[in-house]
Amino acid sequence: MKVVHNPDLCTGHGRCYALVPELFGDDEFGHGYVLGDGTLTAEQVAAAQRAVAACPERAITLVDD
Amino acid sequence: MTDVINDPQPFRNNAPLQLDRAVGWDYFTAPGEVYERDGAYYLTSIEAIRFAHQHPEVFSSAKAFDSLGSPVPLIPIAIDPPQQIRYRRILDPMFAPRVVTPLEPELRRQVREIIEAFAAKGECEVIRDLGSLYPTGVILTLFGMPLKDRDTFIEWSEAIIETSGKNAASDMSQAQMEAAMNLFGYLQGYITEKRANPGNDSLSAVLALSGDDAWTDEEVLGLCFLFVIAGLDTVTAAISYLMYHLAIRPDLQRAIKETPDLGAKVIEEVLRLELPAPLTPRVTLSDTEVCGVKIPAGAFTFLVLGAANREDRPIPDDIDVENADRGHLTFGGGVHRCMGSHLARRELKLMLEEFLALIPEFSLAPGTQPVCKWPGGTLHLESVNLVWNTGAAQ
Numbered sequence: 452m453k454v455v456h457n458p459d460l461c462t463g464h465g466r467c468y469a470l471v472p473e474l475f476g477d478d479e480f481g482h483g484y485v486l487g488d489g490t491l492t493a494e495q496v497a498a499a500q501r502a503v504a505a506c507p508e509r510a511i512t513l514v515d516d
Numbered sequence: 517m518t519d520v521i522n523d524p525q526p527f528r529n530n531a532p533l534q535l536d537r538a539v540g541w542d543y544f545t546a547p548g549e550v551y552e553r554d555g556a557y558y559l560t561s562i563e564a565i566r567f568a569h570q571h572p573e574v575f576s577s578a579k580a581f582d583s584l585g586s587p588v589p590l591i592p593i594a595i596d597p598p599q600q601i602r603y604r605r606i607l608d609p610m611f612a613p614r615v616v617t618p619l620e621p622e623l624r625r626q627v628r629e630i631i632e633a634f635a636a637k638g639e640c641e642v643i644r645d646l647g648s649l650y651p652t653g654v655i656l657t658l659f660g661m662p663l664k665d666r667d668t669f670i671e672w673s674e675a676i677i678e679t680s681g682k683n684a685a686s687d688m689s690q691a692q693m694e695a696a697m698n699l700f701g702y703l704q705g706y707i708t709e710k711r712a713n714p715g716n717d718s719l720s721a722v723l724a725l726s727g728d729d730a731w732t733d734e735e736v737l738g739l740c741f742l743f744v745i746a747g748l749d750t751v752t753a754a755i756s757y758l759m760y761h762l763a764i765r766p767d768l769q770r771a772i773k774e775t776p777d778l779g780a781k782v783i784e785e786v787l788r789l790e791l792p793a794p795l796t797p798r799v800t801l802s803d804t805e806v807c808g809v810k811i812p813a814g815a816f817t818f819l820v821l822g823a824a825n826r827e828d829r830p831i832p833d834d835i836d837v838e839n840a841d842r843g844h845l846t847f848g849g850g851v852h853r854c855m856g857s858h859l860a861r862r863e864l865k866l867m868l869e870e871f872l873a874l875i876p877e878f879s880l881a882p883g884t885q886p887v888c889k890w891p892g893g894t895l896h897l898e899s900v901n902l903v904w905n906t907g908a909a910q
């Protein structure tokens with residue numbers, strides 16, 4: 452499982468990095484990005500799902516790798 | 517935030533939002549997800565609003581704020597992409613969390629001072645004693661303006677906000693115009709001063725831009741003016757709602773004191789339920805179709821954010837901390853996503869922490885019932901009278 456962030460949809464609501472700082476960082480525009488390559492351990496999946504639900508722009512998705 | 521459209525809009529104006537906003541959102545949701553009333557279109561579902569947010573080339577903001585009658589361009593709220601995107605690339609870094617975070621100690625100090633002034637009295641009126649003072653101090657701090665100008669600043673901005681959105685006329689009233697002129701004079705003085713002696717604040721950063729990126733004084737004035745309209749009474753409103761909901765829920769006050777992390781969740785839920793800017797305006801630039809409903813070009817359209825925030829929720833109309841992390845549209849979405857959202861959330865968090873630290877359990881003053889004025893600009897409670905026991909141990 453991998454978490455993917457779509458910069459074209461992200462407008463910087465900042466919910467991902469506020470709620471799940473272990474998976475997301477914030478850039479100088481206040482937009483989010485995935486820390487590392489997005490590969491999730493089994494324990495991280497729930498946190499990633501939290502970010503998916505939190506993003507008002509639906510910019511975060513989970514994909515099978 | 518003032519929503520703006522040429523009155524009359526009887527359907528919008530008759531919405532029953534005064535006592536219980538849930539009843540008002542029901543009123544907007546009842547006719548469907550997309551519909552027309554009195555010549556204006558209403559989008560009430562998440563899908564419909566997302567469509568408008570994703571298509572600013574159809575749902576334009578450029579004409580939507582005209583009836584504010586602002587003498588300066590309202591940057592960036594009344595500007596469409598691609599120019600709006602250029603402004604945001606410059607402005608977003610000045611309002612990003614990494615800029616807000618270092619301000620925290622100063623913002624905390626300010627709100628503590630405000631609360632300390634009434635803590636011993638055992639009562640306060642939230643709007644007057646806290647809600648209007650704090651956001652104004654924050655904006656002055658952000659722009660590197662002296663805090664001593666706060667009361668004058670509040671006077672002008674209240675005169676401007678008070679009248680806007682309530683008048684049918686697209687022109688500013690005499691009093692509004694006078695206040696705006698005073699404010700512009702004040703801001704212009706600062707712009708001149710900051711151009712000569714730049715400080716370490718966001719206004720100086722905008723003024724320092726050079727070459728193709730350089731801003732004219734008119735653009736800077738428009739930006740400052742928008743902050744007055746968008747960044748003051750929206751936060752005042754949010755503070756009024758938060759304190760109201762806590763006042764009627766002493767159990768929540770206790771729970772937050774025991775588990776401080778709960779504070780942020782309660783703030784998110786109050787933001788979801790009680791929107792300072794519940795309807796954002798757009799004008800269609802071409803014929804379009806949203807959720808199967810055709811909308812002609814040139815149509816005024818309201819995005820009813822408050823209605824969409826209740827969709828698909830297990831507890832739509834009450835604080836639901838279990839689902840507090842789920843996204844909502846209170847700060848809008850798409851390219852015009854509220855630029856002050858990081859700042860606003862921080863202001864609310866610091867205010868709540870300091871209030872709960874300094875004031876023991878509080879409730880509404882007996883016999884008072886906070887109500888919203890509607891129709892109006894920003895949707896906010898007109899007054900929230902709180903009381904607490906000063907003898908109680910804290």
Ligand code: HEM
Nearest residue numbers: 592593746747750751754792796847848852854855856860
């Ligand atoms: C709880 C408080 C606030 C709420 C609920 C709120 C709500 C909103 C909403 C819904 C929009 C989108 C308008 C649209 O789509 O047409 C918006 C835009 C904006 N807000 Fe806020 N706001 C708040 C606080 C602030 C603060 C504190 C500031 C300034 C420091 C601010 C500055 C702005 C600006 C500049 C825009 C225009 C952004 C653009 O058009 O690109 N807001 N706000």
Ligand code: SF4
Nearest residue numbers: 461464465467483506
């Ligand atoms: S929550 Fe969504 S829109 Fe906000 S920063 Fe994260 S990805 Fe971007």
